[in-house]
Amino acid sequence: MRNILCRALVDRAADPDFVFLTGDLGYKALEPLRDALGPRFINAGVAEQNMIAVAAGLTRIGLRPWVYSIAPFVYARPFEQIRNDLCLHNLPVKLVGNGGGYGYGVMGGTHHALEDYGALLSLLNMRVFVPAFADDVPALIEKLDHLAGPAYLRLGSVEEPKDFALPAYAPWRRILDGGGPTLLVVGSLAGSLLAGLAGADARQRPSLWVLAELPITDLPAAFLDDLRRSGHLYVVEEHVPRGSAGQMLAHQLLTAGAAPRRFTHRAAQGYPSGRYGSQKFHRRECGIDPETLLAELLQVEVV
Amino acid sequence: MPEVSLIHATIRRARLRLLQMHFESGVGHIGGNLSALDTLLCLYHQVLQADDAFILSKGHAAGALYVTLWTCGQLQDEDLQQFHQDGTRLSGHPPPHGIPGILFATGSLGHGLGLATGMALGKKLKAEPGRVFCLMSDGEWDEGANWEAIIFARQHNLDNLTFIVDANGLQGWGTTQEIANLEPLAEKFRAFGLVTDEIDGHDPAALIATLRREPGGPRAIIARTVKGHGISFMEHKMEWHYLPLTAPLYEQAVREVTERCAISSAEPS
Numbered sequence: 001m002r003n004i005l006c007r008a009l010v011d012r013a014a015d016p017d018f019v020f021l022t023g024d025l026g027y028k029a030l031e032p033l034r035d036a037l038g039p040r041f042i043n044a045g046v047a048e049q050n051m052i053a054v055a056a057g058l059t060r061i062g063l064r065p066w067v068y069s070i071a072p073f074v075y076a077r078p079f080e081q082i083r084n085d086l087c088l089h090n091l092p093v094k095l096v097g098n099g100g101g102y103g104y105g106v107m108g109g110t111h112h113a114l115e116d117y118g119a120l121l122s123l124l125n126m127r128v129f130v131p132a133f134a135d136d137v138p139a140l141i142e143k144l145d146h147l148a149g150p151a152y153l154r155l156g157s158v159e160e161p162k163d164f165a166l167p168a169y170a171p172w173r174r175i176l177d178g179g180g181p182t183l184l185v186v187g188s189l190a191g192s193l194l195a196g197l198a199g200a201d202a203r204q205r206p207s208l209w210v211l212a213e214l215p216i217t218d219l220p221a222a223f224l225d226d227l228r229r230s231g232h233l234y235v236v237e238e239h240v241p242r243g244s245a246g247q248m249l250a251h252q253l254l255t256a257g258a259a260p261r262r263f264t265h266r267a268a269q270g271y272p273s274g275r276y277g278s279q280k281f282h283r284r285e286c287g288i289d290p291e292t293l294l295a296e297l298l299q300v301e302v303v
Numbered sequence: 304m305p306e307v308s309l310i311h312a313t314i315r316r317a318r319l320r321l322l323q324m325h326f327e328s329g330v331g332h333i334g335g336n337l338s339a340l341d342t343l344l345c346l347y348h349q350v351l352q353a354d355d356a357f358i359l360s361k362g363h364a365a366g367a368l369y370v371t372l373w374t375c376g377q378l379q380d381e382d383l384q385q386f387h388q389d390g391t392r393l394s395g396h397p398p399p400h401g402i403p404g405i406l407f408a409t410g411s412l413g414h415g416l417g418l419a420t421g422m423a424l425g426k427k428l429k430a431e432p433g434r435v436f437c438l439m440s441d442g443e444w445d446e447g448a449n450w451e452a453i454i455f456a457r458q459h460n461l462d463n464l465t466f467i468v469d470a471n472g473l474q475g476w477g478t479t480q481e482i483a484n485l486e487p488l489a490e491k492f493r494a495f496g497l498v499t500d501e502i503d504g505h506d507p508a509a510l511i512a513t514l515r516r517e518p519g520g521p522r523a524i525i526a527r528t529v530k531g532h533g534i535s536f537m538e539h540k541m542e543w544h545y546l547p548l549t550a551p552l553y554e555q556a557v558r559e560v561t562e563r564c565a566i567s568s569a570e571p572s
Binding site: 016019039040042044045047049050052053054055056057058059060061062063080081084085088089 | 399407413416418419421422423424425426431448458
């Protein structure tokens with residue numbers, strides 16, 4: 001998704017108030033943006049705390065900064081700067097984290113972002129956006145650029161099937177109808193699951209929903225209708241359960257008196273074996289790889 | 304400089320109001336407010352121009368900033384009477400909203416310089432006039448984010464950025480030398496490529512002249528100050544970071560400020 005991000009941001013380069021900061025990352029990806037922005041492309045060095053504070057300062061001069069790094073480096077290292085300098089003041093700084101979840105695979109735990117949106121959503125005014133499909137990225141950039149407050153864009157990989165007509169971006173989308181459980185997915189995994197579910201028996205397969213914006217502020221009527229139909233909510237996300245979309249959704253449903261009879265949550269579990277590998281390896285260890293999920297989902301019966 | 308004799312009267316008035324505010328609210332942080340007050344008053348009354356900006360990084364000197372804004376007419380007596388009270392705009396550290404002229408909430412140390420650096424860069428990018436000033440503590444230089452900021456400021460040649468270190472030599476639980484000795488600080492700043500001055504932070508003439516000078520690069524001013532300046536029982540005492548004033552001590556402090564400032568204002572400028 002990083003190259004798509006770059007292209008979409010290059011399209012905004014003519015806006016004199018658009019500024020981009022990177023924590024010395026983006027090699028072989030962001031060069032077109034660097035060339036398009038000139039002095040408004042700022043390599044802030046390996047100094048993420050200062051990078052966030054600088055971005056906050058830039059907003060006081062009327063600029064709209066976007067700040068980029070590998071996901072854990074952009075939210076965890078400068079967490080207090082995000083909390084105090086951005087969120088307390090509700091400043092329009094957009095954080096972009098590349099490689100959400102296990103995206104950096106065998107690079108190891110320091111490079112994974114398993115708790116990023118949970119941690120960030122504990123902060124005042126912060127909003128989180130998780131594109132699931134390639135075309136979501138430019139749509140979200142357009143949306144974020146007009147947000148008056150801080151936001152975090154969590155980028156993943158492109159996993160969607162090429163031959164499937166995807167609906168345009170929306171915070172909540174039903175991608176597939178089905179007679180099975182109500183499946184809600186956050187992030188790129190939705191693409192791999194879609195590829196496996198699209199050809200399955202529509203009476204048995206789950207209805208597939210994609211959620212791309214957090215925190216959850218309202219529950220669409222169509223989603224609640226679908227949940228009443230199935231009685232089983234099945235949430236998948238590449239994030240630890242604490243602070244996850246699944247927890248937020250469960251809270252929202254309980255508060256609304258709309259809790260389903262069954263709730264299944266498949267999420268990141270850290271490093272169960274203590275071993276490291278590709279994103280695929282880590283997903284499989286946590287039971288959130290497409291193969292494991294599809295096998296379970298297509299056998300699950302409506303209660 | 305005629306402005307120096309004027310500032311002495313403002314300093315006296317501000318010190319007395321600061322003591323009154325802290326006494327009435329029953330809160331501490333007086334020592335570091337008194338070390339920073341002269342710098343703030345010189346900045347606000349003699350240096351800052353319409354296009355300039357100021358950030359207080361040592362947020363625990365909020366009292367001194369509020370009183371300085373009061374001397375400028377930006378806060379009123381009724382505001383200062385609400386200092387530290389329930390429902391106040393004037394929290395113990397500068398708030399994010401609600402007080403014109405306060406650009407950022409500060410209080411966790413090591414934030415203000417990065418914020419000021421961002422503003423200075425923004426002015427450069429937009430070709431806007433004006434300088435950005437930031438007042439910091441010396442203990443604050445334990446924070447790594449400040450060193451990130453000066454590397455960045457030098458790299459981008461932010462000659463519209465000036466920070467002042469209120470070097471009173473005391474931090475949270477001891478002297479700066481005992482806890483994390485960074486001296487000689489001026490040499491370190493110069494090694495990072497900053498234009499650096501070291502002055503008496505209670506000498507208004509030196510403060511005004513140095514703050515007004517064209518920087519020629521990102522600028523550091525180490526203002527050597529005294530914690531609890533002007534109050535005999537507070538000077539150089541770490542505990543006055545924390546202690547509130549009792550009634551007898553408040554009366555003694557007022558007497559000392561009144562007598563000392565009477566002498567200062569009579570000195571030739």
